[in-house]
Amino acid sequence: MMFEAVLFDCDGVLVDSERITHGVLRDLLAESGWDMPIEQCMHHFIGRTVRSRAALIESRTGQPLTDAWMKTFYDRRDEQLHARLQPITGALEAVQAAHALTGGRIACASGADRGKLELQLAKIGLAPWFGPHVFSGHELPRTKPAPDVYLAAARSVGVAPGRCLVIEDTPTGVTAGVAAGATVWGYCPAGSDGQTLREAGALRLFERMGDLPALWRGGAPG
Incomplete structure (x- = not known):
């Protein structure tokens, strides 16, 4: 070799993990005012950190990307990964x-x-x-x-x-x-x-x- x-x-x-993580992200973004199909969410975020897309998120939701929002995302994501990851x-x-x-x-x-x-x-x-x-x-x-x-x-x-x-x-x-x-x-x-x-x-x-x-x-x- x-x-x-x-x-x-x-x-x-x-x-x-990608559909699990991005499904959670999609749902949380929808709750914040930016609703989209999971495929579109993956297009925007796969291979990137959520924080690196802060400007895009804030422009679509009209809300700041706060530490509290990120914690909610991490908590929900980790719960789903623990339950479903393969x-x-x-x-x-x-x-x-x-x-x-x-x-x-x-x-x-x-x-x-x-x-x-x-x-x-x-x-x-x-x-x-x-x-x-x-x-x-x-x-x-x-x-x-x-x-x-x-x-x-x-x-x-x-x-x-x-x-x-x-x-x-x-x-x-x-x-x-x-x-x-x-x-x-x-x-x-x-x-x-x-x-x-x-x-x-x-x-x-x-x-x-x-x-x-x-x-x-x-x-x-x-």
């Missing part, structure tokens, strides 16, 4: 294979807040595989699409970014991985828009997380 470390995004790559099919096996192939040099690098990250990894049983190598963009000077979270993850496993493989599913995340100097592969399930991942710099696209071990070994087409 040409890579010495594998750095995974979390939402949409390891956990099937791993992406094949993610557990992919992480275990990456751990074996790299001698444990794997990390999780997400734009999500620390509480969400830890809840999700614990819920699906992946927390022990990553150990301390879990990074939140909220805790760094800049979050995705800036490279900070991937640079921090690479440092934590002692591997130069250019020897790291990043697994991402959004153009924002792909941009972050490329900016860090890593090779980025885009997870693109059937029906997803792979072109935007290519345009952001993903070197390879794949449809099933369970295919990753074979792809690393060169045993399956990209």
Whole structure:
């Protein structure tokens, strides 16, 4: 394998969380005066933090984005994630294979807040595989699409970014991985828009997380 470390995004790559999180966000925004279909909500917010879209939210709701509003969102989101979250099919096996192939040099690098990250990894049983190598963009000077979270993850496993493989599913995340100097592969399930991942710099696209071990070994087409 040409890579010495594998750095995974979390939402949409390891956990099937996007429709849960954005469903909660959609409902809360509707209560605040901005009603829209969940698909439109995901278009506006997927791959981005809610706070980074504060100006848009305030223009549509006519209300300030307060800490109290964000707490309500986090509380409702975490309740739903705890009750409903499932791993992406094949993610557990992919992480275990990456751990074996790299001698444990794997990390999780997400734009999500620390509480969400830890809840999700614990819920699906992946927390022990990553150990301390879990990074939140909220805790760094800049979050995705800036490279900070991937640079921090690479440092934590002692591997130069250019020897790291990043697994991402959004153009924002792909941009972050490329900016860090890593090779980025885009997870693109059937029906997803792979072109935007290519345009952001993903070197390879794949449809099933369970295919990753074979792809690393060169045993399956990209």
